[in-house]
Structures are given as structure tokens and as C-alpha cells.
Amino acid sequence: MTTPGAVVRRILFYAFLAVVAAFWALPLLWLVFAPFDANPGLTVKLPDVTLDNFRRLGESPYALSSLRNSVLIAGGTMVLVTGLSALAAYALSRVRLPGRNMLLYGLLLLSSIVTGTAAMVPIFLLMFEVGLIDDRSGVALVLTGGLLPAAIFILKDFMDATPRSYEESARVFGASPFQVLRHVVLPIARPGLATIAVWSLVNAWGDFLTAYILLRDPDKSPAGVVMYTFYTEGGQANLPLISAFSLLYALPVVVLYLFVNRRYGFRFHGGIKS
Amino acid sequence: MASIELVGLSKVYAGGVAAVDDLSLTIGDGEFFALLGPSGCGKTTLLRTIAGLEEATGGRLLLDGKDVTTLPPGKRDVAMVFQDYALFPHMDVTDNISYPLRIQKVPGEERRQKAARTGAGLGLSHLMDRRPGQLSGGQQQRVALARAIACQPAVFLFDEPLSNLDARLRLEARTFLKRLQHELGVTTVFVTHDQAEALAMADKIAVMEAGRIRQLGTPSEIFHRPANVFVANFIGSTPMNLVPGALFGDRTEGEDDVLVGFRPEYTRIGTDGPYALRGKVAIVENLGASMLVSVQVDGQSVQALVPEGEEPEVDTWVLIAPDPRRVLLYRAGDGELLEASVQAAR
Secondary structure: OOOOOHHHHHHHHHHHHHHHHHHHHHHHHHHHHHEEEEEOOOOOOOOOEOOHHHHHHHHOHHHHHHHHHHHHHHHHHHHHHHHHHHHHHHHHHOOOOOOHHHHHHHHHHHHHHOOOOOHHHHHHHHHHOOOOOOHHHHHHHHHHHHHHHHHHHHHHHHHOOOOHHHHHHHOOOOOOOOHHHHHHHHHHHHHHHHHHHHHHHHHHHOOOHHHHHOOOOOHHHHHHHOOOOOOOOOOEEEEEHHHHHHHHHHHHHHHHHHHHHHOOOOOOOOOOOO | OOOOOEEEEEEEEOOOOOOEEEEEEEEEEOEEEEEEOOOOOOOOHHHHHHHOOHHHOOOEEEOOOEOOOOOOOOOOOOOEEEOOOOOOOOOOOHHHHHHHHHHHOOHHHHHHHHHHHHHHHHHOHHHHHOOOOHHHHHHHOOOHHHHHHHHHOOOEEEOOOOOOOHHHHHHHHHHHHHHHHHHHOOOEEEEEHHHHHHHHHEEEEEEEEEOOEEEEOHHHHHOOOEEEOHHHHHOOOOOOEOOOOOOOOHHHHHHHHEEEOOHHHEEEOOOOOOEEEEEEEEEEEOOEEEEEEEEEEEEEEEEEEEEEOOOOOOOEEEEEEEHHHHOOEEEEOEEEEEEHEEEEEE
């Protein structure tokens, strides 16, 4: 460790790490400082502290209502994804289905297309046909479709890791299938459910494209779309508004992550600590 | 309280494997009944079929005279203790024990009291607030038993109840289980692959192989008069000596193709007798109070259990002779016990 070569290698290694860290840290620093800066630019600088940006945000007609829309869309998506994927994963884990794995991998592959850019035209047409254009529940449904396969895939792993004897034991004591699910399977898969709930919420919360395409009325638009409309009269990005709004937009997700991580711990694999 | 009656019960899996093959037997009220056999013999499948976790593909199952063949597990009035105990990891001991009562919609307060009473009966009072993960193997087993007892079933089903305990605890648990079953007087079926466990605990044993019962009887019948070579080999802490009749010349009462069976426990070294053989001592194993001596007779190994201190030196020539009253003759072809020979030996 004490040879000059080793020292140089170490210095270079840490220099490299510092560059990488800066690359990730600078945007976050911007997000922390810019909202409180009277005159924010695109660089990170210590702010000329003011809360004026937030006051102006409050005057914007769509800013706060868009956060409510985001909550509705992301919350709805979360409920749908978590509920449906729990039921589907349980069934897929317990019922021997020919070609079960093919089905799962197929769904997983297709899901990246559903919410991807390529399928937006067919999805638009589909939603138009079923009359869900400019409807927040339509956005939640499309997002749900895109997230479900991965959620099922992850949750199935949790269900697989739960010994069948738990359920059989409950059955012998007379529990109905629904009681088995409620009393035994779901509580044991709770860390998995928490993971899926947060993951789907964050995904839907951060969605731009689906909502941008399917919603017409700015009153119904979620925060991601509304932020896109913050321009000055000169056509420049309105940085004071955008920075303040970004902070408000990011906070719920961070808080949620901290809360769930503390409460359940994040795991993407199953397993029982008994 | 209930008797269990199997009438031609079968369980054939989709692949055509008959795990339980046309089985008929009656388990009496209050009996402690062992299903014994090597792994894969269908004993666990049979137990699960009685519980209702597997659907019988043929035959009938009667509990207390009532046909329950097609009833779901919860409607059969049985309680099962699983090999891994299947305690719910997210519930404490009280909630685990009272779970069957929760399903039966017993009010919460009564449930807790009953769980506390049942737990106290099994020495669990100081553990009622713990989660299963914080309990030792023996404690987990007692919680699983308490849960089964709490629902006051007509029949207990135990799947390998002792296999998850370490050796010393297993002996304790064996005595404990037997006493518990005796006190409760509930008909109990348990599955085991350990013949010593079955002999020690059961009132009656069914020895199974490949989905069929090879012998049904009391522990003493099964130990002293195994009905065939399979059972003879399977039962006993040291397997029974099965020696081709030819080795004894014309001493086997006129039967041609026979296997002469005798337990090492009933075999002496250095004494003559009607079935005495001469051989060279190959190995002496120390079993504590006794010694297991393996003697080579014409390339065939014959074992005798002799008291400590009476074992011969290795490589010496000795006479080895079974107690003539304990000798059993088996037909060489199908390995069945020859009744006549048993009578003759007596």
C-alpha cells in the first residue's frame, strides 16, 4: 500500500469518485438552493435567500391543483397496481399453469412497450375509443397496465418464498381462501407490498408522457405536465417557478421513501425471517 | 373423539404415480397411530389426504362413521401439526394459538383466555407475547401443539412431529407427546420415518411401502414378527439378520428357498444351537452398554448384539447362534413370513 504507484492509484481513484459524486450531487444542490434564490440561474450558487418564488407559485392558477391531480393519479395507480398484482402474484405462485414463466416474461417484455413512446398512438386511439381521453382515471389505468407485469413479477417472488404449510395450516383450521389471503399471505408479503406500493406511486408520480398525451384540460393535468408550462412571456424557462415547483414536486416522494423504508425496509426479494 | 376408517382409499397423482394405493384400514377411537415408512412411501400423502389437503382419487374416508371424502379440510374437525410447525411469523404466540378460534368466530376475550389456558398447560405462559422467530425449536413445537389442541378437534394429525428437533430434545418430546396424547385421549395419526419413534410412541403402527401397507400391528407384533423381509429390514435399531437357508444345510425344516431371520438382539456368540453358524469376527462396534459384533459366515455378514465385555477378539473364529424361539423363516421369492415355520419354532 505504501508504494508510490499505489498512492497515485488511490489518488486517481478518489478523484474519479469525486467527479462522479459531483455529477450526481450538483443537480440535487441546485434543487435545494435555487427555489430560495431571488434570481436563480442554471448554475449552483449560494442563494440570495427569499421565499418569493413560492409565493408566486401560489398565484399560478394550475400549480397547486396539479399537485392534487398528481396525488389522485399516482394514488389511484398505486392502489390498482398493488391490489391487482397481489392477487395475480398469489395465483401465479400457487397454481401450476403450463407456460407460467413464459407468460410472466412475455408480460414483462410487453409492459415496457405499453407505457413507452412507441405505443402512444395506439394507446391514444384505444383510450379515445373507450372514451377515457381527458379523464384522470384513464391515465391511471394506462400507467397501471404498464406497471403491473413488473409488480407481479416481483411480488410472485415474495409469494413463492412463503411456505405453503402456512396456508395449509390455516385451511385445516377452517379458513376460507379469502381469510387465508387476508390473515396469512398478505401480512407475510407486507414488505413486498410496501415496496410495490411505493415503487408504483413513484413511477406514476413522475410520469409525464402518458398524462401529457391523454389529458387536454390543464385543470386535470398532474404536476409533471404543468411544470412544462412554466415559461416567461419571453419564451424562456421560468426558473424561479420551476425550481420552487420542483422542490414541492420532489418532497412527497422523498418523505414517502423515508417513511416506508423505516417502517418496512425495502426488499425486492421474498423470504421469511421466522 | 372419533375413529378413522379408510375404505379402498387411493391417491394417484397426475403423472400416474400412486402415492396411496387402494388402502383400507381402521384407526380406533383414541388410538395413537403411526404411519411408518421410508421417504416416498406415501405416508405423508395419506396423512394429507385424511386432512383434506389432498383430494382422494378413489375410495372413501370416514371420520366417526361420517363420510368426509369430499369435504374441505376445515369441515373435517381435524387439526394438523406440520413438520415445520407452520406458525404464523407475524403473529405472537397468543394469536397463533387462538387462530383456530378466530376462524370459529369466538369473541376476542374468550379467545385470549382459552389461548392462555392452553398455553399454560404446555408450559408456554411466559412466552405468550413472543413471535415464533424468538422461540426455540422445542417451544415452537409446543405452540404448534397448543394451537392444534385449542380448536378441540376429533382427530390430531402430526406430520413428522419430532424431525425438526435435535436428538436429545427429540427423546424428551417423544415422552411428552405420548403422555399428552394419553391425557387428551384424542385419536391421533402421526407420520414418521423413524422406526424407533413409531415403536416408542404408537399404540398401533402401519408400515408402508410404495403406497401400500406392508404390515399393520402393535409395536410388539411388528418388532417380534415382521410380516415380510421389508418390515424386518426396516424395524429395529440394527437390521434383522436375513441369512439364506442354504447356509444352514438341511436344518430349515424341509423348506427349500428360505431366508432365516433373527435379530442381533437375540443372537449369541460362542454358544451352540440348532441354528449355530461358524464364522470369523470382522468388526466390533461399541454401542455403549452392548457391542455389535459382525461375523463373516461364508461371505455373508451376520450380526449379534452382546453385552459389553463379552465381545470376541476381531479375526477369531466363533460360533454364532440365534435363540431358536426367535427365528423367523421368510420365503425367498416374495419375502413373506412363513407361518408354519413360526409355529414349528415355538
